[in-house]
Amino acid sequence: MDYLKKVEQLAEEIITNEGMELVFVEFVPEGKRWILRIYIDKDGGVTIKDCQKISNQISYELDVEDLIPHSYTLEVSSPGIDRVVGKKKDFERFAGEKIRIQFKGDIGGRKKVEGILRGVDEKDNVVVETDDGEFKVPLPQIKKANLKREIKF
Incomplete structure (x- = not known):
């Protein structure tokens, strides 16, 4: 999944430019569909508005770049209480x-x-x-x- 690295780079740039941190990216099958999950964070925590803003920007760029070869659902969220640790x-x-x-x-x-x-x-x-x-x-x-x-x- 070479395209996942490109998605991660694209997301990192957008999220960093908004003053937030990219925590983790995962692309997983759930039932018959694929989910692209992007976890973000910032000092004081992220809001629903932050997630929506990042989701809109990433969704637009992914449509323009056409990096993922099949359909998927994009989810942008906070890392939550059981925060993903990846870096x-x-x-x-x-x-x-x-x-x-x-x-x-x-x-x-x-x-x-x-x-x-x-x-x-x-x-x-x-x-x-x-x-x-x-x-x-x-x-x-x-x-x-x-x-x-x-x-x-």
Whole structure:
């Protein structure tokens, strides 16, 4: 999916120009349709108006560029409470928080890990403290990672 990289670059430029941050892009099948999800954030959080503005701009540019070879639905949203973590700087930024990481395959007999995020080491491994000790996941092996925040009332 080479076009997904181009979509990500296009979205990053639009979102950055609006003073926001591109958190994560995913293109996934749901039933018989494809969903292009773009998660955005900014200091203080994003509003529905922010999502609508970015959605309109990205939708227009995607129509002009015609990057995606089949039909899809575009969704732009905030990362939410279980924020997606995908960039090296995010793994450093959210050190100390609970995280769940799914792998692109098998690492040490596991397909996922959950624990306290400790950051990124000098070899670009994401370090997670689990009940069994420290577990390292190479950045390129991460399929998806989410913070596991608890809602407190």
